Amino acid sequence: MRHLWKIMAAGEGGQGVQALAETLALAAYRAERQALYIPNFGIEQRGGVSLAMVQISDREIGSPKFLTADLVAALSPRSLERCDRYIGSETIVLYDNSLMEAPAVADEVVGLQSYDTIAPDAFAERTGYREGRSAAKRPVAGKFVAVPAADQARKMLHPRVFNMIILGAITGLTRVIDLALIKEALEVKLNRRFEADPRLRDHNFRALELGYEQVREAGEAVAAAPPGGRL
Amino acid sequence: MSELSMPLSWNRESKPHRFCPGCGHGLVLKALGLAVDELRLADRVTFACDIGCSLLAWDFFNFPSMQTHHGRTIPVMVGLKRAVPERIAVAYLGDGGGYAIGLQHLVSSALRDDPVTVILVNNTVYAMTGGQMAPTTLINQKTETSPFGRDSGETGTPFRGPEVLSAVVSSEAYLARGTVAQVLKLKKMIQKGLETQMNGHFAFVEALSTCPTNWRTNAAATWSFLEQDMGDYYRTGEISH
Amino acid sequence: MSNLTDLERSAFMTGNEVVAQAALAAGAEYMFGYPITPQNEIMHYWRRLAPGHGRGFLQTEDELSAGFALLGAVIGGKAAFSATAGPGTILFQESLSMAEMMRLPVVVVVQQRGGPSTATVIYSQQEVTLTTFGGNGEGLRFVYSTSSHQELYNYTIKAFHQAWRFRFPTLVLGDGYQAKMREALTLYEPASNGLGPIPVKPILGGADLANDGKPLLHMRNAFSVEEELAELLRDQIKAYELATEEIVEFEFVGEPEAALLVVAHGIVGRAARYAVAELRAAGKKVNFFRPITLRPFPEKAFQNALEDSGRSVLVVESAAGQLGRMVRLAAGSIERFDTLYRPGVGITMEEIKEAIHL
Numbered sequence: 100m101r102h103l104w105k106i107m108a109a110g111e112g113g114q115g116v117q118a119l120a121e122t123l124a125l126a127a128y129r130a131e132r133q134a135l136y137i138p139n140f141g142i143e144q145r146g147g148v149s150l151a152m153v154q155i156s157d158r159e160i161g162s163p164k165f166l167t168a169d170l171v172a173a174l175s176p177r178s179l180e181r182c183d184r185y186i187g188s189e190t191i192v193l194y195d196n197s198l199m200e201a202p203a204v205a206d207e208v209v210g211l212q213s214y215d216t217i218a219p220d221a222f223a224e225r226t227g228y229r230e231g232r233s234a235a236k237r238p239v240a241g242k243f244v245a246v247p248a249a250d251q252a253r254k255m256l257h258p259r260v261f262n263m264i265i266l267g268a269i270t271g272l273t274r275v276i277d278l279a280l281i282k283e284a285l286e287v288k289l290n291r292r293f294e295a296d297p298r299l300r301d302h303n304f305r306a307l308e309l310g311y312e313q314v315r316e317a318g319e320a321v322a323a324a325p326p327g328g329r330l
Numbered sequence: 331m332s333e334l335s336m337p338l339s340w341n342r343e344s345k346p347h348r349f350c351p352g353c354g355h356g357l358v359l360k361a362l363g364l365a366v367d368e369l370r371l372a373d374r375v376t377f378a379c380d381i382g383c384s385l386l387a388w389d390f391f392n393f394p395s396m397q398t399h400h401g402r403t404i405p406v407m408v409g410l411k412r413a414v415p416e417r418i419a420v421a422y423l424g425d426g427g428g429y430a431i432g433l434q435h436l437v438s439s440a441l442r443d444d445p446v447t448v449i450l451v452n453n454t455v456y457a458m459t460g461g462q463m464a465p466t467t468l469i470n471q472k473t474e475t476s477p478f479g480r481d482s483g484e485t486g487t488p489f490r491g492p493e494v495l496s497a498v499v500s501s502e503a504y505l506a507r508g509t510v511a512q513v514l515k516l517k518k519m520i521q522k523g524l525e526t527q528m529n530g531h532f533a534f535v536e537a538l539s540t541c542p543t544n545w546r547t548n549a550a551a552t553w554s555f556l557e558q559d560m561g562d563y564y565r566t567g568e569i570s571h
Numbered sequence: 572m573s574n575l576t577d578l579e580r581s582a583f584m585t586g587n588e589v590v591a592q593a594a595l596a597a598g599a600e601y602m603f604g605y606p607i608t609p610q611n612e613i614m615h616y617w618r619r620l621a622p623g624h625g626r627g628f629l630q631t632e633d634e635l636s637a638g639f640a641l642l643g644a645v646i647g648g649k650a651a652f653s654a655t656a657g658p659g660t661i662l663f664q665e666s667l668s669m670a671e672m673m674r675l676p677v678v679v680v681v682q683q684r685g686g687p688s689t690a691t692v693i694y695s696q697q698e699v700t701l702t703t704f705g706g707n708g709e710g711l712r713f714v715y716s717t718s719s720h721q722e723l724y725n726y727t728i729k730a731f732h733q734a735w736r737f738r739f740p741t742l743v744l745g746d747g748y749q750a751k752m753r754e755a756l757t758l759y760e761p762a763s764n765g766l767g768p769i770p771v772k773p774i775l776g777g778a779d780l781a782n783d784g785k786p787l788l789h790m791r792n793a794f795s796v797e798e799e800l801a802e803l804l805r806d807q808i809k810a811y812e813l814a815t816e817e818i819v820e821f822e823f824v825g826e827p828e829a830a831l832l833v834v835a836h837g838i839v840g841r842a843a844r845y846a847v848a849e850l851r852a853a854g855k856k857v858n859f860f861r862p863i864t865l866r867p868f869p870e871k872a873f874q875n876a877l878e879d880s881g882r883s884v885l886v887v888e889s890a891a892g893q894l895g896r897m898v899r900l901a902a903g904s905i906e907r908f909d910t911l912y913r914p915g916v917g918i919t920m921e922e923i924k925e926a927i928h929l
Contacts, residue, residue: 409640
């Protein structure tokens with residue numbers, strides 16, 4: 100198993116990228132792993148792409164940001180372009196192939212700068228010194244994994260648990276944290292809302308499982324690959 | 331009580347004071363000293379003075395007193411009052427400190443209805459820096475930066491502080507304009523200003539004052555400028571709001 | 572998590588929340604603040620936490636007001652603090668210079684953002700010169716630069732103690748990354764670390780130690796004679812120098828006869844530490860030095876580290892030489908001076924490893 104996972108999640112504002120990333124980091128922390136989560140944040144409070152970086156390790160973590168991700172989860176076509184510069188030849192790229200339209204911004208994210216933030220368009224250009232590759236070009240990655248999460252959420256569960264299908268898939272691909280611990284972390288985060296509406300818990304947990312199961316094969320291949328080797 | 335006697339709350343060691351002959355500051359500080367004496371507040375007052383001629387008041391009293399920065403006296407006293415509410419906080423500043431560089435603090439403090447007492451000395455000039463035009467300089471008045479007389483077309487009209495504040499203060503706040511020509515009336519206003527703070531509200535007293543040094547006036551002309559020219563434009567009394 | 576005592580608890584939170592928790596645990600009584608990213612959530616958390624603990628908060632009209640209101644609270648004998656960034660740090664300089672002159676122990680947390688001017692709200696290490704020497708005067712202030720949430724907690728608490736103990740304004744220098752990222756740390760009651768309450772006492776109206784403990788009734792800030800000021804400053808500077816030995820803190824990893832000393836501070840220091848650790852594990856002769864106090868700078872320790880490292884340095888910072896200037900000054904003669912300057916952007920361990928040439 101790798102001793103460090105560098106995970107980037109990206110999506111449209113309101114897709115729940117930060118909630119996804121925070122849950123993952125919280126689960127890692129509760130599992131007594133080293134965990135560091137940093138949202139990107141900027142001047143804009145709505146619109147734009149939302150990025151989150153999570154690092155999970157057995158050792159202390161150096162810088163809060165990284166140059167190349169081990170796994171990129173892109174929740175929208177536009178956000179995949181934004182992640183381009185973080186994708187290397189060994190990066191696993193998880194994306195939604197139901198090609199959903201960018202959803203409207205959820206009211207609750209407006210003004211909550213630290214909790215669920217949305218990036219300004221110019222953010223990626225300001226970070227890092229590496230020249231970004233042309234967004235039109237398909238990135239060279241180690242492995243592409245597609246999950247039709249938006250469609251599945253809408254048809255099978257609830258549109259809002261779309262991000263939990265992605266989190267389930269991230270968990271299945273990295274196997275860095277047990278799915279049960281992800282559920283526990285979600286329970287900690289959303290306890291009051293789950294108490295108020297138990298269906299919400301059910302939807303979220305089923306979404307996690309759905310995401311996890313779909314990438315079972317890919318996850319096994321990742322786990323079998325030697326660290327740093329081709330996927 | 332005589333107008334001529336030294337208030338008990340004055341620090342005798344720092345007298346005679348360092349203000350210029352004919353300066354009105356001594357009279358404003360006398361009014362404050364008398365008001366503090368009468369209310370027996372000497373052991374509760376903390377006094378902070380601005381930079382400008384008001385800085386010369388730093389050791390004027392027997393109660394804790396300090397100098398701050400130009401325009402920043404009000405926030406210092408707001409900070410003290412918030413952290414140590416049992417103190418009676420008095421901010422003492424000039425028209426430049428209160429109406430120009432520190433105006434945002436004055437207005438914001440009035441808006442918050444901070445329980446502090448602000449005493450602002452209006453002598454129509456920046457005196458300590460050598461007689462430049464102030465927000466309170468009258469139209470046609472000559473200063474170092476309005477040597478041909480203040481032109482309202484160029485630099486606007488003189489600032490009426492209490493009237494401006496009357497638009498924003500709470501109904502419990504106290505606003506007044508006194509003059510060193512009537513020290514006992516001024517003392518009463520300051521007294522009300524201190525009582526207003528003790529009742530938990532903002533108080534502001536502007537004192538019309540004299541600066542013969544920068545006005546370049548003799549005694550008679552000084553008094554006439556204070557009472558006629560300034561008195562005509564700046565009406566004294568409590569300001570309703 | 573299992574080894575914690577009753578006075579400790581493990582937490583996973585943002586740096587801004589860490590600061591609010593630290594100020595609360597330290598016993599700070601009042602915060603005056605003005606919104607500026609990326610420190611806002613310090614105010615948000617403090618505002619929510621404070622009432623339950625009998626602490627106060629005021630959102631002022633600007634950073635000038637916040638800074639001077641702090642001085643007012645402090646002369647009244649209350650531990651008070653603020654937090655700011657970027658242009659706000661500039662406005663704070665006025666009150667900080669008064670705090671230096673009057674020896675007023677204010678605490679200000681600075682979460683650096685990109686500069687100059689409005690620039691980015693995200694991150695930088697470009698407020699080093701401003702926090703250390705930003706005032707009109709001699710920079711008589713303590714500045715701690717933290718590299719993790721644990722340090723942010725430790726040094727925010729410590730800042731109150733050192734400020735009041737030595738009576739100099741004290742700043743904790745973080746950055747936007749530290750402000751916004753979440754990581755684990757252990758929160759503790761300062762008492763469990765042998766720290767008593769902050770040694771506060773009324774200043775204006777309190778006992779004047781220079782005058783047989785009589786009440787200090789008059790504090791001045793304006794002097795009419797050069798010599799009078801010079802005499803006061805001589806005493807202030809002497810007091811600062813006396814405090815220096817106890818205040819300076821640093822981290823050094825290395826051994827004699829290395830070929831290079833990597834110098835970095837704050838969050839970059841942590842990436843540099845791991846870069847050096849990896850190279851050392853591979854047998855490379857490279858040392859690491861991280862000043863924790865940027866002011867006073869740990870000069871002696873740095874000179875020793877330099878001596879152990881072939882008098883060669885690599886300075887790494889998210890600025891264009893603000894730490895570099897301090898290093899040059901402290902070094903005196905130097906064999907090799909390499910730099911990895913990235914003004915306004917983060918630096919990873921990989922980039923630092925690439926910049927290390929042995």
